[in-house]
Amino acid sequence: MQAPEVLVLQASYSNPVHAEAIGFLINQYAEDAMGGGESLSPDTREQLAVELAKRPHAFSVLAFISGEPVGLVNCFEGFSTFACRPLVNIHDVVVIASARGLGISQKMLAKVEEIARQRGCCKLTLEVLEGNAVAQNAYRKMGFSDYQLDPQMGKALFWQKGL
Template identity: 70%
Template sequence: MDTPPVQVLQADYRNPLHAAALVELLDHYAQDPMGGAEPLSTNARHHLVAELAKRPHAFSVLAFVDGQAAGLVNCFEGFSTFACQPLVNVHDVAVREDMRGRGISQLMLEKVEAIARERGCCKLTLEVLEGNAPAQAAYRKLGYGAYELDPTLGKALFWQKVLA
């Protein structure tokens, strides 16, 4: 049985099909234990795409299989002061549970890398949960690794402070 081809593209936030796919896939990810196991808020569902569109340094990559939304990567351009060049932070990587195991995340991340190279970026960054071994393995295949400047100082940690 042939596997249907995967279409990977940069999302157009003005395209209703892309906008709906983005919200659907992010909600799917949010409800997964690796995304926090809570659905997107009503506010996020209604305003996410418009808010992303307001940010010139935001972009998203979508994957479709037979016209069905299959995967999403949300990215934000930042800046490396040490390299004095832009960088891209991969913020969300999501593949529908029934579409996993087909290399969709790798195809989407290859598209992200191509966009980052077009923008003259010096690196890609992302965060991954310690317990998400499948994602870590996928990222390693593409050349990602833990961030450290000096092995004697250890690896960088990702911290947050929630602002109410």
């Protein structure tokens, strides 16, 4: 059986099909155990593309199979003071359950890397849950690894403070 053809593209936040796909896919992620297991509000799903469009350093990559949205990566450009160059933080990586195992995340991450290189970025960053071995393996295949400056100081930790 031949693998389905996957269309991967940079989203246009003003395109209604892309905007709807972004809201749908981010909700799929939120409902998954890796995303917390709870649905997002209808307002969040509807307004996400509008709000992303207000952020000039945001971009998203979408994947479609037969016109149906199956994958999303949301990214934000940051800045590396050590390299004095921009970087891209990969904030969300979503592949719907029915499309997993088809290499969609790798195709989307390759598109993100292409965009980052076009922007002159020095690196890609992302965070991944300790218990998400599948995602970790996918990221390793794409060349990602944990972050440390000095092995004696250990690995970087991702922390947060809610406001």
